[in-house]
Amino acid sequence: MKTQKWLAAWLLIGFSLFSCAGRSGKSISGNSENELKADIIVYGGTSSAVAAAVQATRLGKSVIVVSPDKHLGGLAAGGLGFTDTGKKEVIGGIAREFYQRIYRHYQQPEAWAWQKKEEYGNKGQGTPAMDGADRTMWIFEPHAAEAVFEDFVKENKIPVYRDEWLDRENGLVKQNGKITSIKTLSGKTYQGKIFIDATYEGDLMATAGVSYHVGREANSVYGEQYNGIQTGVLHHDHYFKKNIDPYKIPGNPASGLLPLISPDSPGEKGQGDNKVQAYNFRMCLSNHPDNRVPFPKPDNYDPAQYELLVRVFDSGWRELFQKFDPIPNRKTDTNNHGPVSTDYIGMNYDYPEASYERRREIIKAHENYQKGLLYFMATDPRIPADLQKELNTWGLAKDEFKDNGNWPHQIYVREARRMISDYVMTENETMGKKPVNNPVGMGSYSLDSHNIQRYVKPDGYVQNEGDIGVHLKEPYQIGYGAIVPKKQECQNLLVPVCLSSSHIAYGSIRMEPVFMILGQSATTAAAQAIDKKQAVQDVDYTVLKARLMQDKQVLAKPGSNF
Known part of the structure; x- marks a missing residue:
């Protein structure tokens, strides 16, 4: 009987490992179904994570994607279709x-x-x-993007373990400056030669003891102009263009401030703080009568939360639909627009380092706020009638995010932790004021930060602060040093998402195409480090560059001598 039980257990384990091997370009090994091993462990479910894993299989390395998310692609499949x-x-x-x-x-x-x-x-x-x-x-459309990411995984036979959350307290083993394994809350252990943190939050990086920063650096830290507190700097259209009274009883400070206005001083211009730019959900809306769901009334709906928006409309603002950006099939990628919109300003400061439980609370609060905003505008009699009538021709897209009430499964974490390595990408590199060494990809989007706080000015009126939009004259390179930690902190980790960058430089780098580019480059370096049995900081850039160019990465402005 014992022999039969042992044989059954052996066959079960063997079948499990065979199944993993059947999904990977190279066999996955381990001692049991809860102990898995591969050359490269990618932590995250973002677009960067998928690109990193695909590159691993193409380079003949075994790889496992350990994804906290059930859906792959992050924001690229989570509503950011424009x-x-x-x-x-x-x-x-x-x-x-x-x-x-x-x-x-x-x-x-x-x-x-x-x-x-x-x-x-x-x-x-x-x-x-x-x-x-x-x-x-x-x-x-979101579902189209997710299908592409799933096709990448299927075609490359990449094993993906979903809903797997790093044990941030006791789930990382590190020896002689290298991570040897990570453990998730489910009890699974993943051993690898190289690890890649491809999350928006940088949890693996932080758990590994790598230096990082949260918030804005003072302009003096890196010799920048647009990094620190930006009071009086009004870019885009996400600010109060007219004087709006911030008090519950207009003109009466004793009545208290309206919701979502900070009573605190915004701080001194140019100084740093520990605040991060606002998050929201990139909603997919539809105006097709057969494919729209009416805006739902959220949990704990409180119309008082939107009194400030009423005052904005009363001032004559009418730009409600300006960021209903069209995507195929009569749908939108709807983003924040205007002084009071879908960005939940000031309500995410603790998210980057919060516990999983606290993050879920923050995400739910953002969902309730944003759903409440839509419901309020669709139903409250104080909304201008013409805008309300048009808004009610829209609804949540019935055929998107069907397992989540048609609501995006990924909140837009525009910024969380950012690594501090020996090399830091700053405003000066993005604007061409300083050269970049050993590029592994390029960025080109404007320096872009959403608002960070809403406060009362000395004149007694409300204003937003932190929104920056600075056009770049030409694309810029991103250096390899920005995606590897300091060597003394960790020798087998790469960080293509929460890379080493100042707040304002990250405002340009933080775009989904760039994350995919850097994910692929990170894995290319990882494969080289494995082959040479060396630290990721010691890879031969000449060899790395040659492979990146072979794989059609763009490392310099087309037409330049590089």
């Missing part, structure tokens, strides 16, 4: 392949369920949505 492209010519490698696959998807007649292809306006951010010459498409 891609922050920047200069498309510097998007190469697997990132460009992603957009080529999106293009092929929308060449199929069945992809156009709610709209004729010829009726789609083809509007993109600085580029046509569909680029026939390059066979790329930059604008897409």
Whole structure:
């Protein structure tokens, strides 16, 4: 009997390991179903994580994706379909392949369920949505993006373990400056030669004891202009253009402030703080009568939360629909726009380092606020009638995020932790004032930060602070040193998302195409470090560059001598 039980257990383990091997480009080993081993362990479910894992299989390395998320692709599949492209010519490698696959998807007649292809306006951010010459498409529906990421995983037989959360207290083993294994809250242990933190939060990086920063650095730290507190700097249109009274009883400070206005001083211009730019959800809305769901009344709905918005409308503001950016099939990627909108300003400061439980509370609060905002505008009689009538032609897209009440499964973590390495990308590198060594990718989007706080000015009126939009003259390179920690802190970790960057430089770098680019480059370096049995800080850049170029990464402005 004991022999039979032992044989059954052995067969079960063998079948489990065979299944993992069958999903990977190279066999996955381990001592049991809860102890898994691969050359490269990618922690995260973002677009960067998928790109990193795909590159591992193409380089002949075994890889495991350990994803806290159930859905792959992060924001790229979570509602951000109106891609922050920047200069498309510097998007190469697997990132460009992603957009080529999106293009092929929308060449199929069945992809156009709610709209004729010829009726789609083809509007993109600085580029046509569909680029026939390059066979790329930059604008897409969430489900289409997620399908591409899932295809990448299936085709490359990548094992993905979902809903797996790093044990941030006791789940990392480190020996002689290297991570040997990580453990998740489910009890699974993952051993690897190289680890890649591809999360928006940088939890693996922080647990490994790597230096990082949260918040804005003072301008004096890196010799920047747009990093620290930016009182009086009014870019974009996300500020109060007219004087709006902040008090519950207008003109009466004793009555107290309206909700979501800080009573604190914003701080001195140019100084640093520990605050991060606002988060929101990038909603996918539809105005097709057969594919829209009325805006739901959220939990704990409180119309008083939106009194400030009423005063904005009363001042004559009418730009409500300006960021209902069109994506295929009569849908939108709807983003924050205006002084009071979907950004939940000031309510996320503790998110980067919060416990999982606290993060869930913050995410739920953001969801309730944003759903409440929509419900308020759709139902409250104080909303201008013409705007309210048009808004009620919209609703949540019925065929998106179907397992989450048609609500995006990923909150827009615009910024959390940022690594501090020996090399830090700053405003000066992005603006071409300082050269970049050993580039592994390029960025090109404007320096872009959303608002960070809402306060009362000395004149007694309300204002937002922290929104920055600075145009860059040309694309810039991102140095390899920015995605590796200090060598004395960890020798086998790469960080392509929460990379070493100042707050304002990250405002440009933090775009989904760039995250995919850096994920691929990180894995390429990881494979080289494995082959040479060396620290990631010691890879030979000449060899790394050659492979990146072979894989069609763009490392310099087209036409330059590099």
